[in-house]
Amino acid sequence: MKFVSLFKKELREMLSVQTIIMLVFLLVIMSLMGVMLNSSVEESESESSKITICNLDGTDFTESVLAYLEHPTADMQNEVEIISLESDDYAAELDRLGIKTFIVIPEGFTDCIVNGEQADIVYVSKMTSLASMANINTGSETAVALIEAAVKTALYTDKVQSGILTDDEVTVLESPLNVTEQTVVGDKSEEISQLLLYSCVYSQSLMLPLVVYILILLGSQTMVNAVAAEKLDKTLETLLSAPVSRLTVLSAKMLAAAVVALLNAAIYMVGTDSMTSAVTGTLSGDYSDILNSLGLSFTTKSYILIGIQMLLSTLIALSVSLILGAFAKNVKSSQTLMMPIMFTALFPFMASMFVDISTLPGAVRYLLYAIPFTHTFMATDNVIFGKTSLYVGGLIYQLVFLVICMTIAIKIFTSDKIFTASEGVGGCRRKKSKQAKE
DSSP: OHHHHHHHHHHHHHSOHHHHHHHHHHHHHHHHHHHHHHHHHHHHHHHHTEEEEEESSOOHHHHHHHHHHHOSBTTBOOEEEEOOOSSSOHHHHHHHHTOSEEEEEOTTHHHHHHTTOOEEEEEEEEOOOOOGGGGSOOHHHHHHHHHHHHHHHHHHHHHHHHTOOOHHHHHHHHOOEEEEEEEEETTEEEESOHHHHHHHHHHHHTTHHHHHHHHHHHHHHHHHHHHHHHHHTTHHHHHHHSSSOHHHHHHHHHHHHHHHHHHHHHHHHHHHHHHHHHHHHTSOHHHHHHHHHHTOSOOHHHHHHHHHHHHHHHHHHHHHHHHHHTTOSSHHHHHHTTHHHHHHHHHHHHHHHHSOGGGSOHHHHHHHHTSTTHHHHTHHHHHHTTOHHHHHHHHHHHHHHHHHHHHHHHHHHTSTHHHHTTTHHHHHHHHHHHHHHO
16 A cells, blocks of 8 residues: 555656646647648659659650650559750759759750660759758659660660660660759759768758757756746845846846857857868768859858857747746746747757758748747758848847847846746735735
8 A cells, every 4th residue: 555655646746737738748749740741741742743854855755755754554643744944054944944853855865775875864953951851752853763664665675676685785774874963052053963962961960950959958947947046045036135236137147148158159160160071071072062062061151140040049048048937936847947948949940850841831831930949940951052031031030039038038037026926926915914914
């Protein structure tokens, strides 16, 4: 019986209202993430059946290949769109047509096949984000494999009918196409695989979301615990009773927090620079040149722009922590008060790792935009892919949010709410009654 009683007691303490709320919030966040990922997968599946091709060869053979692309199997149907290019500027053509990928079948394609030579095709794709699901296979990428299958089938049938296969013909059958991949970033393009380019760039910014999340959590936890501890041991009451204005006390706290936040941001930038230098140092000179040409290498300007939003997110988290710390009754409650910051940072953190937030459906996208931390998680994409309007808009929103939070914090610290906020109405009444009796 004693064991059962102790077990119930421990279970009640561990399964507190705060713990249950945290689990419910976690379930909601994971459900929303599931919805976002499902939406991205459905969009990817829809795009995988859309094939965009520019047929510059225009022969009966290429027409038969296009017909094969529409119905490669009895239960598979693709949407093939034929486009015309107005120039060789692939970046401009993608913007003009409003698409992300297309394939070019150049003139002389059929002649190469007939002569038993590898035929060239060009696969053009546009990279717009570092999110993992924003760089998965598209319809045009699938079409490369289908075109190769169609050519192999035609070659094999023709060569079998001729009754003999030379070594060169066997080689061509094994690899009938020479695929040239052109990846577009912004208004520039280079001859490189998007998958390879994605790997190079993603390795440089892999740690950013995690570092931002850790900075927000550690900074917030430190501030909440500091305010709660000073409040509980009466240090804050003594400090605010000293012949120093409360605004000065608050300013000192925020300035110290800003210095620490700035130091954290600076250490991140230096550390990232060291890490990226080690990574890019292993790349060949050609790849490094390509990254520089496409504007995907981290520069001093990009570090500063990303660091500014990291600093703002940290300051917002610290100012909110000041407000929440005023409501702490004890150390345990101060941990519970961290939940709003933890969950509002966790949602965009997880989203930014998998999906391009700027392409999500309206309601979910604007919900994420309303969280000030989201814009810092998007900072790398916005800076290196030239999404200037998103970066500036997020920066302005963060500044406004910070001003609002600081205004609320100032009002709390310059009034008696800093002492009464955690006591509740009943506590205030008991205190006033006790003072009246004395």
